[in-house]
Amino acid sequence: MPTSEELNRLAEAVARSADRQAFAALFKHFAPRVKTYLVRLGTSDGLAEELTQEAMVLVWRKAASFDAARASVSTWIFTIARNLRVDHFRRLGNRIVDAQEPDAEEAPDSLPQPDELLLIHQREAGLRQALDKLPAEQARVLRLSFYEEQPHAQIARELGIPLGTVKSRVRLAVMHLRRLLDGLE
Structure with a gap:
């Protein structure tokens, strides 16, 4: 890979x-x-x-x-x-x-339908905005994991950080995204 x-x-x-x-x-x-x-x-x-x-x-x-x-x-x-x-x-x-x-x-x-496409587009835009609000290290780990579909072990090697740190950042980033997307922050 x-x-x-x-x-x-x-x-x-x-x-x-x-x-x-x-x-x-x-x-x-x-x-x-x-x-x-x-x-x-x-x-x-x-x-x-x-x-x-x-x-x-x-x-x-x-x-x-x-x-x-x-x-x-x-x-x-x-x-x-x-x-x-x-x-x-x-x-x-x-x-x-x-x-x-x-x-x-x-x-x-x-x-x-067009209204569904609009909703999809709005959700994607909201997600991009929420990703931009994440700390850089959390956003990077999420992008590598979800958009590039890299395994956590490979992300750890690529970034030179422990595997546990990758997993923690993913977990924290997902929790942070949920709060942002639910309008709590």
């Missing part, structure tokens, strides 16, 4: 020289994680696969816009995937609202 720094270097290699091997390594690492992330957001399996492919194509095409100083490559890639999902449902919602003719396609009941 590559470290965040190794993943950043792979993305930079793709940006600098269109390095196909670096992109293959990024694809192998992120494609299954992005698909899982999209499915967890409520996206159907088939659409999640399609959006994952589209996200990875954008990673290849827009690698030059990646800036490791602003975010890790995983944050950048997951943001691309999330934005593609939101755009997909916005387009679908607009087509459904505008389609008045009798033979127009209707969305299956399993697709989120």
